[in-house]
Amino acid sequence: MEKIVSPALQIEELRRTLREHEYRYYVLSSPTIGDLEYDALMKRLEELELQYPEWDSPDSPTHRVGSDKTEGFVSVQHERPMLSLGNTYNYDEVGDFYRRVADGLGGHPFEIVAELKFDGLSISLIYEDGALVRAVTRGDGITGDDVTANVRTIRSIPLRLRGENYPRLLEVRGEILLPFKEFERINSEREAAGEPPFANPRNAASGTIKQLDPRIVASRNLDAYFYYIYSDELLPTTHYDRLNTAREWGFKISDAVTLCSTREEVYAF
The missing domain is CATH 1.10.287.610 (Helix hairpin bin)
Incomplete structure (x- = not known):
């Protein structure tokens, strides 16, 4: 039977x-x-x-299509400020940074995680019991816009985490991007329709995530990479191990991540 x-x-x-x-x-x-x-x-x-x-259920794959309009965005305060990253453009300043870290650690050996910096739209995701409940833009670093409905349309972002050993409350930060292939496709369509093209993929990604109609967001095939996880509950102690853990939970982590034990290895990266 x-x-x-x-x-x-x-x-x-x-x-x-x-x-x-x-x-x-x-x-x-x-x-x-x-x-x-x-x-x-x-x-x-x-x-x-x-x-x-x-x-x-709000974490069902069917909710990625974005069928409802929103009437604007609600401002949300970040639990922890989303600060911008410092930058440098020469080896001397990298060397100075390395020396300051070495001096601060009193000569103890240490490792540095070298990663690419993605130029997109910073996003903070909040997961409760493994389910995505909120997505907030960086904004001014203190408050950002709740763009959860739009972020749900990005298929590389898990609506529910993989596995089981994740914290009850988890924050994940990363960058929303528009791949070059999609950028070129969208600009071709805009030009054919007599609309001005986007200046660059970053502006296009930022403009897309602020659309009031999630269906438009879904049609533009945004992507996302993640580089930071935080929880008040127990997590791996090193940044490198946290990245690998985030990958196991279903997040897209760049393959261009290297663990460096010396200043020369940082330079080589």
Whole structure:
């Protein structure tokens, strides 16, 4: 006799399957099914959620399409200030920084995590019990705009974390980007429609995330990389280990991350 599966279990299994395929496609760039099969799974999930609205959930993959308009953005205060990063353009200043760190540690050995700095739109994500509940722009560093509805449309951002060993309350910070390929496509469409092109991908990403219609955001295929996690609960003690942990939880972390033990290794990076 064929086993009857309840609608709630069907819905949860479809969500789990779609999340896995989103992760493989948008984060690992290694899809295991085609668009047709993916769309069929999504359509089945949409039908079930429409038929059983009591089982709807804000972290469902169906909510990435952005079907509702927002009437503006609410200002939200960051729990911790989102400060801008300092910069330098020469080896001498990097060397001075390295010496200050070495002096401050009294000669004890240390390692530096060398990463690329992405030029996009800074974003803070808040997860509760593994589910994305809020996304806030950097703003002035103290308060930013709640753009949760728009961020939910970015498929490389997990609506629910992978695995189980994550804190109950977690903040993740990173950068929302517009890939060059999408930037060129959008500008071609704008020029064909007689609209002025965007000046650069960063401005385009910033303008996109402030759209009042999440459907427009969804159509522009934004991407995101993350470089910082914070929680009052226990996390790995080093930044490098935290990046690897964030990758395990489903976040897109740059492959251009190198652990450096000497100043020369920093220079080489």
